[in-house]
Amino acid sequence: MTKFDDHHLFRAQGTLTLIAMSKTEPQEYPVIVELEEKTYTGFYTVRAGVITVDSEWAELRAHAGSKAELTASRLFLQILEGAKSRGELDNVGRE
Numbered sequence: 001m002t003k004f005d006d007h008h009l010f011r012a013q014g015t016l017t018l019i020a021m022s023k024t025e026p027q028e029y030p031v032i033v034e035l036e037e038k039t040y041t042g043f044y045t046v047r048a049g050v051i052t053v054d055s056e057w058a059e060l061r062a063h064a065g066s067k068a069e070l071t072a073s074r075l076f077l078q079i080l081e082g083a084k085s086r087g088e089l090d091n092v093g094r095e
Contacts, residue, residue, distance in 0.1 A: 026045040026046060026047040027045065027046075028043050028044070028045050029043065029044055029045070029069075029072070030042070030043055031043065031044050031053060031069070031072040031073055031076045033073055033076045033077050033080060035077070035080050035081075035084070035089075038089075040055070040076070040080055041055075042054060042055035042072075042076045042079065043055070044068070044072035044075070044076075046064050046068050049063060049064050050062070050063060050064060051063075051064045051068055051071050051072055051075065053072050053075040053076050053079065055076065055079050055080075057079050057080070057082070057083035057088055057089075058079045058082060058083065059079075060075040060076075060078060060079055061075075062075055
């Protein structure tokens with residue numbers, strides 16, 4: 001496979017095929033987790049079978065299972081617990 005601008009060239013049995021690659025961004029969804037009576041919001045995307053959770057404290061990825069929202073919630077909780085252990089959640093969040 002040879003990269004050529006925003007397209008990929010495939011050579012199969014002597015033929016050359018040009019396939020345009022989509023430039024669309026994956027849909028972003030909110031993920032909300034409550035920790036110690038405070039509510040925190042992050043965002044997740046699903047692309048190529050991988051869930052990415054992004055927040056102001058960190059970003060985590062995992063293989064997408066059948067329940068993307070549940071996986072995203074678990075990843076975000078891990079992010080929040082790490083931020084809490086580093087003291088980054090002090091005075092942050094909504095009651």
